[in-house]
Amino acid sequence: MEKINLKHLADELHLSTSTVSRALQDSHQISTETKRRVMELAHKLDYVPNPHASSLGSRKSKTIAVVIPEVFDSYFAQAINGIETVAQAHGYHVLIYLTHESAQQEQAILHAFQGGRVDGVLMSVSAETSSTEHIEALQAQGVPVAFFDRAADGIETACVTTNDLESSYLATRHLLDCGCTNLALLSISRQLSIGRQRIAGFQKALAEHGVAFEESAIIDCTNDPEENYRIIRKALEARPRPDGLLVTVELLTVSAYQACYDLHLGIPAEVKVVSFSNSRSATILNPALTTISQPAFETGKTAATLLLKGLKNNNKALVAGQVVLPSLLNIRASTVGVPAERLPV
Amino acid sequence: MEKINLKHLADELHLSTSTVSRALQDSHQISTETKRRVMELAHKLDYVPNPHASSLGSRKSKTIAVVIPEVFDSYFAQAINGIETVAQAHGYHVLIYLTHESAQQEQAILHAFQGGRVDGVLMSVSAETSSTEHIEALQAQGVPVAFFDRAADGIETACVTTNDLESSYLATRHLLDCGCTNLALLSISRQLSIGRQRIAGFQKALAEHGVAFEESAIIDCTNDPEENYRIIRKALEARPRPDGLLVTVELLTVSAYQACYDLHLGIPAEVKVVSFSNSRSATILNPALTTISQPAFETGKTAATLLLKGLKNNNKALVAGQVVLPSLLNIRASTVGVPAERLPV
Numbered sequence: 272m273e274k275i276n277l278k279h280l281a282d283e284l285h286l287s288t289s290t291v292s293r294a295l296q297d298s299h300q301i302s303t304e305t306k307r308r309v310m311e312l313a314h315k316l317d318y319v320p321n322p323h324a325s326s327l328g329s330r331k332s333k334t335i336a337v338v339i340p341e342v343f344d345s346y347f348a349q350a351i352n353g354i355e356t357v358a359q360a361h362g363y364h365v366l367i368y369l370t371h372e373s374a375q376q377e378q379a380i381l382h383a384f385q386g387g388r389v390d391g392v393l394m395s396v397s398a399e400t401s402s403t404e405h406i407e408a409l410q411a412q413g414v415p416v417a418f419f420d421r422a423a424d425g426i427e428t429a430c431v432t433t434n435d436l437e438s439s440y441l442a443t444r445h446l447l448d449c450g451c452t453n454l455a456l457l458s459i460s461r462q463l464s465i466g467r468q469r470i471a472g473f474q475k476a477l478a479e480h481g482v483a484f485e486e487s488a489i490i491d492c493t494n495d496p497e498e499n500y501r502i503i504r505k506a507l508e509a510r511p512r513p514d515g516l517l518v519t520v521e522l523l524t525v526s527a528y529q530a531c532y533d534l535h536l537g538i539p540a541e542v543k544v545v546s547f548s549n550s551r552s553a554t555i556l557n558p559a560l561t562t563i564s565q566p567a568f569e570t571g572k573t574a575a576t577l578l579l580k581g582l583k584n585n586n587k588a589l590v591a592g593q594v595v596l597p598s599l600l601n602i603r604a605s606t607v608g609v610p611a612e613r614l615p616v
Numbered sequence: 617m618e619k620i621n622l623k624h625l626a627d628e629l630h631l632s633t634s635t636v637s638r639a640l641q642d643s644h645q646i647s648t649e650t651k652r653r654v655m656e657l658a659h660k661l662d663y664v665p666n667p668h669a670s671s672l673g674s675r676k677s678k679t680i681a682v683v684i685p686e687v688f689d690s691y692f693a694q695a696i697n698g699i700e701t702v703a704q705a706h707g708y709h710v711l712i713y714l715t716h717e718s719a720q721q722e723q724a725i726l727h728a729f730q731g732g733r734v735d736g737v738l739m740s741v742s743a744e745t746s747s748t749e750h751i752e753a754l755q756a757q758g759v760p761v762a763f764f765d766r767a768a769d770g771i772e773t774a775c776v777t778t779n780d781l782e783s784s785y786l787a788t789r790h791l792l793d794c795g796c797t798n799l800a801l802l803s804i805s806r807q808l809s810i811g812r813q814r815i816a817g818f819q820k821a822l823a824e825h826g827v828a829f830e831e832s833a834i835i836d837c838t839n840d841p842e843e844n845y846r847i848i849r850k851a852l853e854a855r856p857r858p859d860g861l862l863v864t865v866e867l868l869t870v871s872a873y874q875a876c877y878d879l880h881l882g883i884p885a886e887v888k889v890v891s892f893s894n895s896r897s898a899t900i901l902n903p904a905l906t907t908i909s910q911p912a913f914e915t916g917k918t919a920a921t922l923l924l925k926g927l928k929n930n931n932k933a934l935v936a937g938q939v940v941l942p943s944l945l946n947i948r949a950s951t952v953g954v955p956a957e958r959l960p961v
Contacts, residue, residue, distance in 0.1 A: 341713075342696060351687060355714065364728070365688075367712040369700065496896065528900040551841065552895070556872040557902030580635070604769040 275318045284308060304582060305312065323509075332387065334540050335578060338380055338394040338473055340372045340421075341494075344521050345549040346567045347395070347493055351417060352573025363390075369392040369594070372494040374399035381405045385412055391578045392413035393571075395421040398460040400492070415581050416591050419574035427578040428592040433464055433565045438598040439472030442517055442545045442563050447480045449543055449606050451515030454482075457490050457523050469519045469547075475549075497598045499523055506531040507542065518546035544605040547598075566596040619838055620661045629653055661665055677732070679709040680923060683725055683739040685717045685766075686839075689866050690894040691912045692740070694930050695764060697917025699738060706924050708735075717804070717839040719744035726750045729758055736923045738916075740766040741806040743762050743839065751942075755793055760934050764919035765910075766810045772936040776915050776923040783908045783943040784817025787862055787890045790906070792825045794888055797858030802835050802868050814864045814892075833858075844871040852879055852887065863891035869905065877912040889950040892943075903949035 280286040286305070294301045294309035312318075316602045321421060337354055339347045358365045366389065370377040383404065384392060392409065393418060394605045410416055410428070417429040439574050446454055490506045492499045503526050507512060518524055523545045528538065534544050538558055538615050542595035545561045546553075553560040573594055581589040617738045626633040631650070639646045639654035657663075682699055684692045696712060705712045711734065715722040722742045728749065729737060729904045739752065739761060754777075755761055755773070762774040791799055801818050819829050835851045848871050851858060863869055869891045879941065881887050885904055890906045898905040918939055926934040945953035 339677070342693045348687045351717075369696070371697075458836070524898055525896045532900075550897070551870045552897050552901065555870055557899050557900055557904070558895065561904070571919075599640070 277289075279316070280309065280318060283312060284365035298519050302432060308474040312489060332364075332390055333362060334366055334389045335575070335582075336366050336368055336380075336384060336389040336392045336394075337574040338370060338377065338392060339367045340370050340395065341522070342367070342369065343541045345409075345551065346420070346521060346565055349549055349567035350571035350574075351393075353568040353573075354575040357572050357579065361394070361583075363579065369515060374401070375398035376403040376575040380478045381409050384414055389414065389454060390580050392411055392416045393419060393574050393578055395419055396463065397424050398463065400516050403463055410588075411533045417574050417581075417589055419570050421460070421463055422593075424464055426561035429574070429589040429592060431570050431577070431583070431594045431596065432465070433570065433576040433598045434595050435598075436472040436475070437550055438547075438563045438600065439517065439519070440476045441472075441600050442561075443473045443476035444480070445561070445600060445602065445606060446515040446517065446545060447476060447541055449515070449539070451543055452482070453511050453513050454515040455488050455490050456502065456517045456519060457492050457527065457612075458519050459490060459492050459494065459523070460520075461489065466519070469517075472518060492520070493524075496522070496526055499526040501531055504534065507534055509532065512536075513544075514541065515543045516545070518544060518548075521546060521548040521550060522552075524556075528556065539604065539606050539608045545600075553601070553603065556605070558608070561603045562596050562601045564601055567569075567597045569596055620663045624661070624664060625654065625657055628657060633678070640755060658917070673829075677735055678707060679707075679711055679734045680927075681711050681713055681725075681729060681734040681737045681739075683713045683722065683737060683811055685715050685716060685740065685742050686867070687712070687714060690896065691765070691866060691910055693738075694894055694912035695916035695919075696915040698918075699920040700916075702917050702920035702924065704742045705844065706928075708924065711715060715742040717743045719746070723750040728756050729759055731843045734759065736927050738764060738919050738923055740764055741768050743811075744809065746807055755933075760923060762919050762923045762926075762934055764915050766805070766808055767938075768811055774919070774926070774934040774937060774939075774941045776908045776919040776922070776941065777810070778915065778943045779940050780813035780943075781817040781820070783892075783945065784814040784862065784864070786817075786820045786945050787908050788818045788821035788949060789825070789905075790947065791860040791888055792821060792827070795858070796888055797827070798856050798858050799862060800833050800835050800858035801839050802848065802861045802864060802872065804837050804839065804865050804868070806834065806836060811864070814862075814932065818862060837871075839867075841871055842866070844868055844914070845875055846873050849875040849879065852876065852881060855888075857881075859886065859887045861890070863889060863893075866891060866895060867891040867902075869893060873892070873901065884949065884951050884953045888948065890945075898946070903953075906948045906951040907946045908943050910943045911947055914941055 277288045277291050281291045294306045324573045327517060335358060337351060342348060355365050357616055368380045368390060374397050390498050392414060400423060403426055405424055406423055422430045428465050433444060458466050463471050470489060477484050490502060492502055507530055516527055518527055531538050531542050538544055548562045549567050577589060622636050624634045635646060636654050639651045657879050680703060682696060687693060698709050711864045713725045719742050722745060737759060745768060748771055750769055751761055751768055766775060766884045767775045784839060803811050822829050834849060837847055852875055861872055863872055872889060875889050883889055893907045894909050894912050896908050922934060
């Protein structure tokens with residue numbers, strides 16, 4: 272089967288390729304009758320426009336990029352589903368790009384977008400991202416960028432997050448109410464706004480409880496599971512030993528549980544654990560995991576809606592402002608010790 | 617910052633845009649000195665080619681598409697990482713497309729590729745896919761397609777899978793060796809080759825053990841967690857009750873465990889469970905999960921290598937043939953009942 276191109280259509284209809292092209296783009300310069308003939312033949316021969324060629328005319332790729340750190344995380348998997356729901360309803364393609372938490376990768380990806388590959392970008396910045404020049408350069412070229420979950424500081428645009436400070440505060444208060452006296456917070460993104468908010472919520476709860484905050488309570492982890500296991504194990508071997516962990520990134524949960532197992536520390540008897548996690552496995556872990564679960568699907572939907580609204584109105588500068596959706600604390604056996612099967616899920 | 621385009625470069629250098637364009641493409645029609653001047657200015661002004669424009673010339677997007685059912689599954693997340701490792705080393709972009717197990721979505725995605733958006737496609741077909749016309753149509757237009765994990769029947773191309781029959785046979789034999797007498801297999805893709813292979817391995821082990829195979833032992837599940845919970849719970853309420861489950865898709869594990877919990881069926885005392893799963897959480901489940909883990913990263917790497925080799929040699933018809941990489945059986949508490957922390961992980 273040979274690929275049908277503009278020239279085939281033009282030859283068959285005894286028209287110029289430029290007339291066929293303009294007819295397919297519904298140009299006012301072409302008569303209704305000609306448009307009808309072109310459309311009919313294009314349909315009959317199953318003509319598919321070359322997206323590169325038609326983009327040159329319209330300067331629209333009908334494509335949005337989603338730039339995220341990882342797909343291992345249930346949060347991002349659910350957010351992608353929310354984004355796709357909205358994009359598909361508006362005829363947009365969604366392309367997914369992974370930074371693997373590398374600022375350099377993120378810069379390379381955004382630089383490639385300057386060529387006009389995508390109409391707009393939804394992003395959740397990498398844990399390493401500290402400068403924002405690559406994002407501003409893209410905005411300056413008229414490609415709108417909106418953030419979800421992890422925003423970059425100092426960029427004026429639409430941003431959909433959850434109430435990170437408040438939910439971290441609630442989780443910390445829950446650990447203190449369960450009797451913990453020496454808490455640690457596991458983080459991979461202390462320099463990001465999201466990381467700082469979660470630390471601020473942690474500090475607020477400690478202060479309210481009359482517990483002094485020590486810098487050493489913040490444990491910096493990485494993107495490598497093996498290294499995280501060593502870091503967390505070392506933290507649990509320190510004296511006084513932490514008796515409560517606030518895990519601010521889902522992927523750290525396996526390393527934290529494994530370190531407790533290997534050190535024969537009972538969860539929750541000796542160490543209580545709360546994780547920011549959207550994993551469906553939370554209810555079947557040993558023990559079932561108390562989680563802060565974020566409205567991932569809704570966040571993706573809302574961010575995509577804001578971006579597409581901006582694109583539709585040709586309003587390349589998206590309305591700056593933050594939409595904050597609430598997270599939920601789900602109390603399970605990793606903090607309260609009731610057998611998993613007795614708890615609501 | 618205004619976007620630098622070909623015209624800016626041409627005006628500055630007093631050359632025509634077509635000369636600048638050909639110089640940037642290293643055309644033999646342009647003198648070395650002119651090429652040098654153009655390259656220097658392009659570099660100085662940080663010129664980024666419009667990918668749509670340059671694609672029209674070279675007919676190469678330097679992009680490969682990965683078409684997969686889901687990103688919730690650890691297997692696909694790891695396979696993507698393997699694919700990206702190879703693609704990045706060769707300067708290719710990787711675009712990820714999700715079918716959500718829908719044959720219709722898969723057809724729409726592949727149809728859009730006919731416009732020349734990507735140079736080649738790596739795919740793992742949806743659970744619903746039964747006809748292959750959409751794949752053949754793409755191949756007929758010179759876009760090579762290679763399969764990984766889940767292949768479509770009857771398409772001659774490169775294909776990287778695991779030893780599904782053998783590993784399913786091993787898992788089933790393990791369940792029988794543990795004393796199970798009434799096994800059930802949970803599937804979502806009975807019509808795919810991968811699903812049939814796993815069922816064949818199951819049947820082979822039963823036959824060797826002198827156990828008759830009943831059609832009712834195959835439990836058809838879906839892509840919806842709530843529905844799967846109901847299906848699996850119903851299967852576990854049947855008499856005689858299954859005392860061993862071979863879970864052939866990772867996402868069914870949570871529903872299977874939850875159904876056992878809610879029916880107060882002890883794992884492994886009353887029901888033993890083995891899952892095809894690459895989840896890092898397997899070791900921290902309650903109880904730790906016996907798994908068949910697939911070489912996901914290697915599979916992605918190998919499939920991408922075969923595709924890029926074909927593209928490089930302009931050999932659009934990839935060498936047909938199957939690469940089979942071995943999976944591993946990891947025995948944990950969900951079949952043998954030893955506490956999770958005592959077992960090698």
